[in-house]
Amino acid sequence: MPFPYVLLSAAVSLDGCLDDTGPSRLLLSGRADFDRVDAVRASADAILVGAKTVRADNPRLLVNSPERRAARLAAGRPEHPLKVAVSASGELDPRARFFRTGGEKTVYTTDEGAERLRRAGLPGTGTSVGADTGSGTGTGTVSVVPLGGELDWRRLLAHLHDVRGVRRLMVEGGGTVHTQLLQQRLADELQLVLAPLLVGDPRAPRLFGPGAYQRGRLRLVETRALGDVVLMRYEPTEPGAGGDAAPADRHWLRIACELAGECPPSRTAFSVGAVVVAADGTELARGHSREAGDPVVHAEEAALAKIDPGDPRLPGATVYSSLEPCARRASRPRPCARLILDAGVRRVVTAWREPDTFVESADGTGVLAREGADVVVLPEFESRAKAPNRHLL
Structure with missing residues (x-):
C-alpha cells in the first residue's frame, strides 16, 4: 500500500515543550527558521495538522x-x-483560519465526526474513504473524508496518496499526531528545531507522548544553525515487522533506486542498485551494476563483495535492491539470489519483479522464499527502478 513521504516538523524548547501554558502562543523560532519552514511548505504536496493545533494555533x-x-x-x-x-470528533470551528484562507482543504475524521461537521455547516456526508464531497468555503474547497468508526492512519495516508495525489506530506503537529505517526512507524523524516529556552512547567504540552517507539537510534542526517535555534534532521532506522514497509525500508530502497541511475548504460543488461543494511540501521555496503569497470557485475554481487563474509551482522541484515535479485545468469556461476542466501541474509526488499527481457521465467523471489527468506516488494518504487532502464522495456 503506497503512502506519501511523511515529514514531521516541530520546534521545541530545551526541555521538550511545544508551548507554555500562557494565553498567547510561545514563540520558539525566529525569522531564518520561519523562512526555512516556508520553503519546506512550498516543497510539499500537502500540510497536515491535528485538531488541537487548529483550535490552539488557528494556523x-x-x-x-x-x-x-x-x-x-x-x-x-x-x-x-x-x-x-x-x-476524530469533528469538533472544528468552520470560522477557523484553516477553512477561511486560501487553498484546498481536507478533513479526515470518523463517521460521527463527519456528521458533526455537516451540522456545523461543512460538507461531507459519505460513510467511507471513497465518499468524500467538496464545496466552496472561503477561498478554495473543503472536503470531509470519513474513515469509519475510528481514525486509521494507514487508510488516511493511502487516501492522500491514491486519491489526492500527495507524494510529499509535511506534518506540522501537534504532539499527538507526531507521536502516533512515529509509534506506527509511518514517519520518513523528523525536522526538529531546538530553541534556547526552558519552559519548566509540567503542564506544558510536549512534542512526544509515552508509548512504544522504534528500538534503534534515529539517524542524524543534518544539523544547521538558524540564528539562535538549531535545526536537526533525523530519519528512522528500524525495519518494519512482518514485512511491512517501514520508513527505513522506503529510505533504503529509494537509495538503491538512485544507485541504479549511476550504472553505465547497457543494451544487454539492466541497471540496478543495491544496499546492504544491518538490523540496527547501519549501512554495510552498497553497489550497482557494472561498477568499477566490471561489465558483468550485478548490484547485489558488488555490494556483498565489500562485506567480510564472517560479519556477524549479515544474518540479520536486509538487502535493498531496485530489481528483484536474479535467479539465473549466464555471466557468473552463482546468481544474486544464491549469493544473498549464501551470505546468510534472509530479508530482501525490492521495487520491481524482473521481467523476461533477458531471462525467461525469472523468479528470484521464489528462490529466496523457498529457503526461508522474507521478500518485500514495494511497487510504489517501481517507476523509479524502471527509469534508467526505459530503453530496454
Whole structure:
C-alpha cells in the first residue's frame, strides 16, 4: 500500500515543550527558521495538522513567499499545498483560519465526526474513504473524508496518496499526531528545531507522548544553525515487522533506486542498485551494476563483495535492491539470489519483479522464499527502478 513521504516538523524548547501554558502562543523560532519552514511548505504536496493545533494555533498553513508561490504555479502545481486537518470528533470551528484562507482543504475524521461537521455547516456526508464531497468555503474547497468508526492512519495516508495525489506530506503537529505517526512507524523524516529556552512547567504540552517507539537510534542526517535555534534532521532506522514497509525500508530502497541511475548504460543488461543494511540501521555496503569497470557485475554481487563474509551482522541484515535479485545468469556461476542466501541474509526488499527481457521465467523471489527468506516488494518504487532502464522495456 503506497503512502506519501511523511515529514514531521516541530520546534521545541530545551526541555521538550511545544508551548507554555500562557494565553498567547510561545514563540520558539525566529525569522531564518520561519523562512526555512516556508520553503519546506512550498516543497510539499500537502500540510497536515491535528485538531488541537487548529483550535490552539488557528494556523493558515499557506506558503508566504510570493516567489515560492509563483514557482509552484509555474511548475503546474497549486499556489498552496493541500491543507489537511485530522479530527476524530469533528469538533472544528468552520470560522477557523484553516477553512477561511486560501487553498484546498481536507478533513479526515470518523463517521460521527463527519456528521458533526455537516451540522456545523461543512460538507461531507459519505460513510467511507471513497465518499468524500467538496464545496466552496472561503477561498478554495473543503472536503470531509470519513474513515469509519475510528481514525486509521494507514487508510488516511493511502487516501492522500491514491486519491489526492500527495507524494510529499509535511506534518506540522501537534504532539499527538507526531507521536502516533512515529509509534506506527509511518514517519520518513523528523525536522526538529531546538530553541534556547526552558519552559519548566509540567503542564506544558510536549512534542512526544509515552508509548512504544522504534528500538534503534534515529539517524542524524543534518544539523544547521538558524540564528539562535538549531535545526536537526533525523530519519528512522528500524525495519518494519512482518514485512511491512517501514520508513527505513522506503529510505533504503529509494537509495538503491538512485544507485541504479549511476550504472553505465547497457543494451544487454539492466541497471540496478543495491544496499546492504544491518538490523540496527547501519549501512554495510552498497553497489550497482557494472561498477568499477566490471561489465558483468550485478548490484547485489558488488555490494556483498565489500562485506567480510564472517560479519556477524549479515544474518540479520536486509538487502535493498531496485530489481528483484536474479535467479539465473549466464555471466557468473552463482546468481544474486544464491549469493544473498549464501551470505546468510534472509530479508530482501525490492521495487520491481524482473521481467523476461533477458531471462525467461525469472523468479528470484521464489528462490529466496523457498529457503526461508522474507521478500518485500514495494511497487510504489517501481517507476523509479524502471527509469534508467526505459530503453530496454
